[in-house]
Amino acid sequence: MTDQIERDPITGTETTGHEWDGIKELNTPLPKWWLYTWLACIAWAAVWCFLYPSIPYGPSYWHGILGHTNRADVDREVHAVAVQRSAVMDKIGTMSFADIRADKGLAEAANTAGRITFANNCQPCHGAGGAGAIGYPALATGAWIWGGKLEDIQQTLIHGIRSGDPEARDSQMPRFGIDGVLKPEEIQHVADFVMTYYGTPRKDATPAELAAGAEIFANNCAACHGDKGQGGREFGAPRLASEVHLGGHTRQDVINQINNPHMGVMPYWNTRLDAATIKSLALYVHDLGGGE
Ligand code: HEC
Ligand code: HEC
Numbered sequence: 001m002t003d004q005i006e007r008d009p010i011t012g013t014e015t016t017g018h019e020w021d022g023i024k025e026l027n028t029p030l031p032k033w034w035l036y037t038w039l040a041c042i043a044w045a046a047v048w049c050f051l052y053p054s055i056p057y058g059p060s061y062w063h064g065i066l067g068h069t070n071r072a073d074v075d076r077e078v079h080a081v082a083v084q085r086s087a088v089m090d091k092i093g094t095m096s097f098a099d100i101r102a103d104k105g106l107a108e109a110a111n112t113a114g115r116i117t118f119a120n121n122c123q124p125c126h127g128a129g130g131a132g133a134i135g136y137p138a139l140a141t142g143a144w145i146w147g148g149k150l151e152d153i154q155q156t157l158i159h160g161i162r163s164g165d166p167e168a169r170d171s172q173m174p175r176f177g178i179d180g181v182l183k184p185e186e187i188q189h190v191a192d193f194v195m196t197y198y199g200t201p202r203k204d205a206t207p208a209e210l211a212a213g214a215e216i217f218a219n220n221c222a223a224c225h226g227d228k229g230q231g232g233r234e235f236g237a238p239r240l241a242s243e244v245h246l247g248g249h250t251r252q253d254v255i256n257q258i259n260n261p262h263m264g265v266m267p268y269w270n271t272r273l274d275a276a277t278i279k280s281l282a283l284y285v286h287d288l289g290g291g292e
Contacts, residue, residue, distance in 0.1 A: 006024070008024060008026055011026065013026045013027065013028060014026070014027040015027060049062070049064075050064070050065065051064050051065055051066050051068075052064040052066060052068055053068065053069070085109075088105075088106065088109045089109075089113070089274075089276040089277070089280075090276070091106060092106060092109065092110050092113075092276040092279055092280060093274070093275045093276035093279065097150045097151075097279070097282075097283065100279070100283065101283070107283070109280075110279065110280040110283045110284070111280070111283065111284055111287065113276075113277060113280035113281075113284075114280040114281045114282075114283055114284025114285070115284055117273065117277055117280065117281050117284075118130075118281060118284055118285070121269075121272075121273070122281075125266075126138075126139055129288060130285060130288045132244075134246075134247060134248050134253075135246065135247060135262055135264050136246075136264070137246055138244055139285050139288055139290065140288040140289040140290050141244045141289070141290050142289070142290030142291075142292070143238075143239060143242055143244035143290070144233070144290065144292070145231070145233070145236050145237075145238050145246065146161065146169055146233055146236050147233055147292070148286070148290055148291055148292035149291075149292045150282050150283065150286050150291070152292075153281075153282040153285050153286055153291075154278060154279065154282040155169075156169060156266065157268075157269050157273075157278050157281055157282060158268065158269065158270045158278060159268050159270065160265070160266045160267050160268030160269070161236065161264070161265065161266035162263060162264070162265045162266070163265060163266060163267050163268040164268075165268040165270070168268060169236055170236075171224075171235045171236045171237070172261070172263065173224065173237070173257075173261035173263065174220075174261075175259070175260055175261060176220065176258045176259065177255075177258055177259025177260060178259055178260050181220070182216065182220065182258070186212075186216050187255060187258050187259065188209075188255070189209050189210075189212040189213035189216055190213045190216040190217050190220070190221065190258065191213070191251055191254045191255045191258060192205040192209055192210055192213045192251070193210055193213025193214050193216070193217050194213070194217070194229070194240055194254050195251050195254065196210065197229040197240040197241040197242075198240070198242075198243075198245070198249065198254070199243065200249070202251060217229075224237035225237045225238070225239075225240050226239075228241060229241035246262075246264070247262050269281075
């Protein structure tokens with residue numbers, strides 16, 4: 001170490017005076033641009049810490065003077081989506097089915113709203129994708145009991161079926177068995193006849209039994225179910241000449257129905273879902289595969 005300022009003979013730069021094994025340390029100051037960038041970063045960090053949540057102390061922390069929180073950000077975004085959605089749903093509520101279908105964006109929005117509402121409200125009874133279950137109609141098959149046009153479905157949703165709503169779809173199949181309208185033997189015959197519509201007739205049913213069943217059917221059942229078992233929508237009487245059945249496929253299911261009809265209830269939704277959501281649902285159900 002020496003007190004004198006020494007210069008490196010090759011570069012002409014001052015040395016710091018430190019020397020190890022003949023190697024001297026040059027006194028090269030930081031470049032100005034580097035130094036100022038560094039100072040600016042420190043200043044920036046200080047301002048940032050002042051504005052935004054930063055330094056922890058005890059159980060709390062400095063919240064920053066801008067009042068920024070992630071929660072507030074999320075709230076703002078959720079609010080923006082809600083505003084946008086309500087504008088779309090307002091349109092769906094006022095437009096005709098045909099106009100909604102014609103507008104690709106609206107049709108997609110309606111389908112999404114319908115799908116979510118279906119999963120939350122309808123799936124427990126009607127099954128995923130409207131596949132149906134015993135006592136709960138399959139909505140995707142086109143085997144409509146009351147009707148599969150958009151307006152029919154909308155009407156079913158608004159007022160329900162045997163739901164207690166004053167405008168509900170309503171009908172009663174007589175309790176042929178427990179009210180003694182038909183004798184047990186007659187019920188066996190007409191059930192045998194109905195099984196011919198189902199496509200799985202009882203193998204040992206005699207022609208005489210089937211003829212008796214056909215006559216009982218013509219006199220007691222055809223008024224609602226049609227003279228060829230084709231069903232009657234005014235009465236919500238299912239098509240019997242079909243592979244899709246509301247109440248099961250076996251002869252015993254048919255006998256049970258004749259004895260004591262199931263008379264399923266479909267709730268009304270007009271007090272639970274708004275008009276636009278019901279319309280979206282009607283479009284969604286119509287699109288499941290069976291819409292008319
Ligand atoms: C508590 C069970 C239940 C719930 C929940 C329910 N349904 Fe139903 N739904 C039924 C029953 C039972 C029927 C058949 C009634 C009958 O005609 O015998 C039916 C019938 C229908 C029909 C008429 C089908 C036809 O062939 O004409 C449509 C459409 C329908 N439901 C759609 C829906 C939609 C959409 C939802 C959700 C908003 C829903 N249902 C919720 C039980 C339910
Ligand atoms: C007043 C009209 C009416 C009359 C008359 C009537 N039904 Fe029905 N039937 C219905 C309705 C409505 C349903 C569906 C309602 C339910 O039980 O959920 C039904 C359902 C059925 C079913 C179940 C269909 C399926 O797809 O699962 C069978 C089977 C049936 N009826 C047989 C008969 C027979 C047999 C007679 C005559 C002895 C008869 N019905 C008379 C209205 C009628």
